[in-house]
Amino acid sequence: GAGVSQTPSNKVTEKGKYVELRCDPISGHTALYWYRQSLGQGPEFLIYFQGTGAADDSGLPNDRFFAVRPEGSVSTLKIQRTERGDSAVYLCASSLSGNGADTQYFGPGTRLTVL
């Protein structure tokens, strides 16, 4: 079956603009995660959904970041008033359940560049 997909693959925007990044998890996976990865660093956790609800949003850096998963499948990460420091690769992952031992499968990522 298909893996995790993310769109767009690249997004260039100007400082202050609003962006939406989309993630389509593996079919049947109830858990969905957003991470972001800066150059030379490991992925950094942002938010985790179990079904439709955000079970852990402790990684969101500030209130400019918000994510939704209204039907328990596709998720959208929304960033308001983008800043140059938001430039990174945003990775989405999904797992079968929310068990901490579950394998998380990563999508190809969206490279966000804020000019």
Added chain:
Amino acid sequence: QKEVEQNSGPLSVPEGAIASLNCTYSDRGSQSFFWYRQYSGKSPELIMSIYSNGDKEDGRFTAQLNKASQYVSLLIRDSQPSDSATYLCAVTREGRRALTFGSGTRLQVQP
């Protein structure tokens, strides 16, 4: 102190040799441990997971966990140039599903 620490490398080994990658973690509540491989410009892919003390082998890969020393390692036997990548150590802790990653170790296998 970072929660998960790895030597950034690069670690350079000749083809056919054993590559040894190390990781330490600070949270004694960490329960599950993962090694991901990431090729340049690609997303992480799972190589091994380990949950209890000792060794776990899968083909050319062996993961080792020592909870008393808060240490996880990955051995790659018969290293191939195609193993050249960044290897990320990640952990989850009790009550938290999110992965906490180290910064990764870059491995270069010289033909």
